[in-house]
Amino acid sequence: MDTFDLNKLLVGSQGTLGIVTEMKLRLVPEKRCHDLVALFFKSWDELPQVVNAILPQDPESLETFDKDTLKLGIQFMPEIARKAGSSFFSFALKFLPEALISVEMLGLPKLVVLVEVSENTEEEVKDKVRNIVEAIKPFNIWSRIVEKDSEEEKFWVMRRESFNLLRQHVKEKRTAPFIDDFCIPPEKVPEFLPRALKILKDYGIDTNIAGHAGNGNYHIIPLMDLRKESERAKIMVVADKFYDLVVEYKGSITAEHNDGIIRTPYLGKMYSPEVLELFKKTKEIFDPLNIFNPGKKVPASHEATQDKNGGTIEYLEKHIAIE
The missing domain is CATH 3.30.70.2190 (Alpha-Beta Plaits)
Known part of the structure; x- marks a missing residue:
């Protein structure tokens, strides 16, 4: 009989379906x-x-x-x-x-x-x-x-x-890691990066790049003065263009840093409406009261949820840390 691996489901849910209270880990011996x-x-x-x-x-x-x-x-x-x-x-x-x-x-x-x-x-x-x-x-x-x-x-x-x-x-600026974790097929990186960096340059955002060359996972962490409304407004515009480019290259907008407030509104760029609906149904089965990380991965919609806009662009805009 086929079995379903709940470990993968819970790990992939990134804290949105429940709490792990106990686990057994198998360690990899360190090579000498x-x-x-x-x-x-x-x-x-x-x-x-x-x-x-x-x-x-x-x-x-x-x-x-x-x-x-x-x-x-x-x-x-x-x-x-x-x-x-x-x-x-x-x-x-x-x-x-x-x-x-x-x-x-x-x-x-x-x-x-x-x-x-x-x-x-x-x-x-x-x-x-x-x-x-x-x-x-x-x-x-x-x-x-x-x-x-x-x-x-x-x-x-x-x-x-x-x-x-x-x-x-860098005075008056702070890290704004809104496109900090993406993954591109490694063979596409030389073609992708100049186009990605041009998007940031066009909006006056300076960046540095670090990452993992073996699997095409890179991190870009811009520094921005988020006290300025004009700077905060760039986040949604640049994220939209950047994630479109990632998807064009068959990449992932999230590689290892999870989907939270900043990326949940853009998951529709990667997944079909049918898949997003499966996310929602799974959430309702495991967390019917929407207690665990509401508005992350699945937009908050339960009547008990304090903020009904969780997981939306509007929610993201209201939760950009200014200081």
Whole structure:
């Protein structure tokens, strides 16, 4: 007899159908040995082919950040060094190999991809790294093998802290993550991103890009002064155009950050009326009083719900945090 997997339903519902009070988790053992291969690109064009060449080696991750994020890291390096518990000179010295690569490239890379390789023995790791280096030879990219943990950590610190410091240093602006999590078929990324970034540029919104190259999941987090009505008004217009573009490329407007107030009104771009009706019926079966996260994933419509407009554009407009 066929069975229905309630685990997947509850996980996919993202807190809108009930509360998990107990669970059993199976953990994946951590592999003992690891290395990192840093890749430096002059453009996004070869990224899909490079990813496809690397994936047979089963890397742990393919993390990505763009030139603008790298510039932030350089701009805020003294503060990043302090947060890393290091002096500016010793922290900056760690990036000397990358500086030499930039000289060879005649400028900063357009894109950096960090390929993590983990296995249970050093020999297995070294074999995979050699295979990766061999696989990327046909492409116009630069690479560097990073074997020391301290050198690997510098990339993660730089990527993480550059965003945090940007939020602190840009006066009168705050993060507005309304298009922060989308997924595009990896082979379409070089074609998609210029069109996506043009939408933001046309509305005067500056952004940085980071993400996961292996599955085409990227994060764009604009900084905006949401105290201004003119800035808040951009959110709905830009989201509408941006999500239309995502759907045009057969992508998902939500990859790993869930559907909440900001994305629920746009789910009709991805799902048919019939599927949205199934969402509603499922909600009514599990949560007939609309208690759990009302207005998220399914527009709030129950008579007991305080705000009948939950899950709509109108509700979104009223719930943009100004301060």
